[in-house]
Amino acid sequence: MPSVPSSHARDIITAHGGRITRARIAVLEALHASARPQSHDEIAQALRAAGIAHDRVTLYRALDWLVAQGIARRIAGAQRAWRFEAAHGGSHRHAHFHCDRCGQVLCLEDVQPEAGAAHLPGYRIDRAELVLHGACPGCSPNLPAHA
Amino acid sequence: MPSVPSSHARDIITAHGGRITRARIAVLEALHASARPQSHDEIAQALRAAGIAHDRVTLYRALDWLVAQGIARRIAGAQRAWRFEAAHGGSHRHAHFHCDRCGQVLCLEDVQPEAGAAHLPGYRIDRAELVLHGACPGCSPNLPAHA
DNA sequence: CCGTCCGTGCTACACTGTTGCAAAAACGCT
């Protein structure tokens, strides 16, 4: 039961002057339905589970389009794979948490990276990306000393 | 003129109980000779330029070993490729700057990521990674509006 | 309904990194 009905997804796509396609609707719903940033592969699995089978490349391109439109955001994830999240409010920047064990990524809505600390002459700083690494509750209990 | 002679590289390797091999010495010198974190490919080019040709895999393994020993540090870079830097002092954490245009990475020695801001019950936070994105002086002047 | 254009799907490719195994190098010992 996604909090965003598919009609809303259509509205968003239309508002950006894009064509309404199954791929974009499905991807956008998948992003909205999840609180955590999703990897490309996770989205593909979600689509398969929903009975919507799309090509890998189509998924990449749908995501690219969503990011280009500012509808979704692309953040660096573990395993040198991108992760994608819906850009709810707009330019609400927040930090992320990476579990080094299960690879899960979590949004830390209340933590904002500080970009003002650095003063680099000649450099232009557009944004700051803060990633906290550690272990999530599911992985924390059964931790060896330092594996 | 590297500030670290090869004899020093040998000392470091020996101190960690490793065998002295051309690959390790060359990689360690390449890391020490550069102020910025180097990608695997850049190190390979440096070795080729120095007349030392090694297999790609050998380079990966030498870097893995250096990281495992704490001699080098592995940081996330652009283009989903790792970058490596010499771990000078030990556990001196610092932020990094990524130029989104030329892909160059720079160490910001005087900027330290703040890990204490987040309070996550059940989560264990090991380290914080702060990456500033923007444009370096070489890319800054000729910037289009928002390309 | 029909033409146009964008999006899709397929194949093939590039790049980054890893695994297995035999040959070679480094080391310790005599």
Place this chain on the structure above:
DNA sequence: AGCGTTTTTGCAACAGTGTAGCACGGACGG
């Protein structure tokens, strides 16, 4: 120095992620 043991190396093959080119199909507008 010579020898045997252990670690590294080099090679080939593979896995995962992402991209390029091109023909077909669906979406949109008349």
